[in-house]
Amino acid sequence: MLRIATLLGLSSLALLAEDGSGVNINAVIMFFVFIAGTMGITKWAASKTKSASDFYTAGGGITGFQNGLAIAGDYISAASFLGISGMIYLQGYDGIIYAIGFLVGWPIILFLMAERLRNLGKFNFTDIAAYRLDEQKIRILAAFGSLTVVTFYLIAQMVGAGKLIEVLFHIPYGWAVALVGALMIIYVTFGGMLATTWVQIIKACLILAGVTFIALMVMAHSGFSLTALVTEATSLHKSGVDILKPGPFVSDPVSAISLGLALMLGTAGLPHILMRFFTVGNAKEARKSVVYATGFIGYFYLLIGIVGLGSIVFLNSDIGKELYLSAEGSVIGGVNMVAVHLSQAVGGDIFLGFIAAVSFATILAVVSGLTLAASNSIAHDLYAIVIRKGNITDAEEMKVSKRTVLVIGFIAVLLGFAFENMNVAFMVGLAFAIAASANFPILILSIYWKKLTTRGAFIGGFVGLITAITLVVLSKTIWVDIFHFEKAIFPYVHPALFSVTAAFVAIWFFSITDKSARAEEDKAGFEAQNIRAQTGIGAEGAVSH
Amino acid sequence: MDQKLVERIKNNPKYQELITKRSSFAIKLAVFMLVVYYSFILTIAFNKEVFANTIGDSIITIAIPIGATIIVLAFITTVIYVIRANGEFEDLEMSIKNDVKDIL
Numbered sequence: 042m043l044r045i046a047t048l049l050g051l052s053s054l055a056l057l058a059e060d061g062s063g064v065n066i067n068a069v070i071m072f073f074v075f076i077a078g079t080m081g082i083t084k085w086a087a088s089k090t091k092s093a094s095d096f097y098t099a100g101g102g103i104t105g106f107q108n109g110l111a112i113a114g115d116y117i118s119a120a121s122f123l124g125i126s127g128m129i130y131l132q133g134y135d136g137i138i139y140a141i142g143f144l145v146g147w148p149i150i151l152f153l154m155a156e157r158l159r160n161l162g163k164f165n166f167t168d169i170a171a172y173r174l175d176e177q178k179i180r181i182l183a184a185f186g187s188l189t190v191v192t193f194y195l196i197a198q199m200v201g202a203g204k205l206i207e208v209l210f211h212i213p214y215g216w217a218v219a220l221v222g223a224l225m226i227i228y229v230t231f232g233g234m235l236a237t238t239w240v241q242i243i244k245a246c247l248i249l250a251g252v253t254f255i256a257l258m259v260m261a262h263s264g265f266s267l268t269a270l271v272t273e274a275t276s277l278h279k280s281g282v283d284i285l286k287p288g289p290f291v292s293d294p295v296s297a298i299s300l301g302l303a304l305m306l307g308t309a310g311l312p313h314i315l316m317r318f319f320t321v322g323n324a325k326e327a328r329k330s331v332v333y334a335t336g337f338i339g340y341f342y343l344l345i346g347i348v349g350l351g352s353i354v355f356l357n358s359d360i361g362k363e364l365y366l367s368a369e370g371s372v373i374g375g376v377n378m379v380a381v382h383l384s385q386a387v388g389g390d391i392f393l394g395f396i397a398a399v400s401f402a403t404i405l406a407v408v409s410g411l412t413l414a415a416s417n418s419i420a421h422d423l424y425a426i427v428i429r430k431g432n433i434t435d436a437e438e439m440k441v442s443k444r445t446v447l448v449i450g451f452i453a454v455l456l457g458f459a460f461e462n463m464n465v466a467f468m469v470g471l472a473f474a475i476a477a478s479a480n481f482p483i484l485i486l487s488i489y490w491k492k493l494t495t496r497g498a499f500i501g502g503f504v505g506l507i508t509a510i511t512l513v514v515l516s517k518t519i520w521v522d523i524f525h526f527e528k529a530i531f532p533y534v535h536p537a538l539f540s541v542t543a544a545f546v547a548i549w550f551f552s553i554t555d556k557s558a559r560a561e562e563d564k565a566g567f568e569a570q571n572i573r574a575q576t577g578i579g580a581e582g583a584v585s586h
Numbered sequence: 587m588d589q590k591l592v593e594r595i596k597n598n599p600k601y602q603e604l605i606t607k608r609s610s611f612a613i614k615l616a617v618f619m620l621v622v623y624y625s626f627i628l629t630i631a632f633n634k635e636v637f638a639n640t641i642g643d644s645i646i647t648i649a650i651p652i653g654a655t656i657i658v659l660a661f662i663t664t665v666i667y668v669i670r671a672n673g674e675f676e677d678l679e680m681s682i683k684n685d686v687k688d689i690l
Contacts, residue, residue, distance in 0.1 A: 328672055568596070
């Protein structure tokens with residue numbers, strides 16, 4: 042089955058690729074190699090994936106170092122690699138603000154949440170909130186939160202993938218998006234978390250190596266002098282020295298604070314990232330994985346600054362203009378492609394092939410993780426626990442999970458099609474805002490606040506989610522750019538400051554005014570929960586085979 | 587978890603020591619990172635021209651090393667936390683588990 046799918050995918054890719062002119066043969070070969078390799082992993086993982094625990098958490102047998110790489114892989118998504126380098130190319134320093142925001146969420150997760158997540162949860166972060174609160178209601182709420190975040194994140198990834206393949210293989214955008222959807226469905230349904238994790242680890246290593254090489258070549262071009270590189274970049278960029286300071290992305294204080302809040306707290310509410318804490322054996326490994334992840338992600342973001350500056354220098358040189366820019370001076374394939382063009386400029390066709398394949402792999406791996414998180418929400422939270430009240434066998438639950446993956450795959454393809462012209466890093470910013478408003482407040486308060494009640498969490502969680510979505514829809518991004526209305530109703534592009542506050546206030550208010558019997562039960566459960574969160578006593582151990 | 591176990595652990599002085607020490611350590615580090623990050627964000631929000639100052643005669647603005655420093659600090663603080671959490675605090679946890687293992 043796997044083999045047939047692989048053959049079909051590859052032959053259609055090759056056929057389509059031959060139609061276009063100027064197709065990068067190296068990239069095609071690298072694709073074949075990567076897809077064949079990952080299909081091999083998927084086949085191996087499929088043989089080891091028997092229970093729901095295997096499917097969702099790789100049986101808890103991943104080490105801290107491996108998990109750190111996998112988290113870095115999830116994080117160094119196409120949106121980070123293609124989107125942030127594109128942002129730096131366009132706006133200079135503003136891209137760095139995103140990079141820093143994405144990173145500083147990590148220490149906070151580690152200090153306040155990592156061990157407690159690991160000690161309290163089993164499959165996903167919903168387990169934590171459901172520990173002492175009314176499970177049914179909390180699962181419904183968290184499933185909505187997760188699915189919304191995953192949807193926005195998926196859009197960004199699908200768009201990135203589609204654009205990338207369109208440029209490199211001259212495959213029509215729609216086909217490219219469909220191909221990504223098909224491959225992702227195969228990885229997840231057959232290989233589950235184990236395959237997803239290993240694809241992610243391999244990809245993280247490849248992309249770190251690739252970015253290191255690009256950065257070295259860019260620095261070599263400037264004689265390893267940062268000043269020389271910066272000077273050249275400012276002389277070629279239309280904004281000149283303005284690219285070296287915070288610029289137009291953060292036009293007013295409210296937007297700046299709101300964006301900062303979303304980036305930092307959003308990390309702690311991303312379902313596909315939080316899920317990774319359950320793939321390791323214990324809290325000790327969970328902590329280690331955060332250190333490795335922060336190290337790899339930080340290293341990557343330090344280099345992406347050089348990549349961004351390098352893209353300004355190389356794409357605007359005389360040869361670069363001819364090869365990579367249109368007559369009007371815009372980047373061929375869109376601004377998300379600058380890192381890919383730069384890789385050809387510094388490393389020739391073979392390296393372009395490598396980076397193209399790695400970027401594609403990146404997207405595949407991240408969409409696989411996202412899909413797994415979404416199927417977990419639907420099959421485990423909504424179907425197994427809410428609808429079937431937990432009376433379900435592992436085999437039945439996995440069957441539902443896999444069908445869910447199929448449906449999500451189709452939806453992702455449709456969304457990728459509908460949102461073709463979005464800046465991918467910006468879209469990820471929105472996903473973060475929703476994660477920060479809908480998931481983070483529930484999670485942090487259920488861990489730390491004794492007086493949290495089911496009613497407070499349920500109402501407050503939906504308040505956060507609905508506020509965030511409404512404000513996004515009413516902001517310029519959707520209201521003007523997508524719906525083509527004249528003026529945005531909500532004046533800021535980043536909703537987090539308002540939606541996070543709304544969530545916290547609503548949770549607080551509806552908790553303290555809750556006098557129900559359930560509320561007493563919720564509060565009474567805190568002590569036992571806290572002991573388990575702190576010590577891991579009573580937590581499920583690693584289920585390794 | 588039954589009430590008997592909850593009481594046993596709660597009254598164990600090592601448990602009190604663990605949560606007091608670990609919480610205060612984690613909160614200190616978290617506050618440190620929050621102050622660093624929000625100083626950065628609030629400067630951009632209210633007075634971003636400060637970051638436009640250049641270093642000496644070079645054209646490089648101070649925004650660039652500040653950004654790089656925050657990234658490095660984020661990593662260093664995670665290392666500091668994990669060294670102590672996986673050493674001292676982990677030992678305390680083990681010894682608590684050992685104390686209650688008869689009723690686990």
